[in-house]
Amino acid sequence: MNLTDTHCHLDMIEDAKIALLRAKEAGVGTIINVGTSIDASRQSIEIAEETDSVDV
Incomplete structure (x- = not known):
């Protein structure tokens, strides 16, 4: 199963x-x-760039 x-x-x-x-x-x-903030959004982008299964 492939959940999101x-x-x-x-x-x-x-x-x-x-x-x-x-x-x-x-x-x-x-x-x-x-x-939830600019810094958190930047961290989210970094995680997404490093991880195929994560999007922002």
Whole structure:
């Protein structure tokens, strides 16, 4: 199954890489990462550029 998480805040998680791995193991293939500030949005973009399954 290929699920999509349509709203998350990976910048608020201590270890986003572990969260991404757990999401993949649970069948989540695409994640929409939302920023709540300019800095958080920049972090969201960085994560999306480094991770194929994450979009902003």
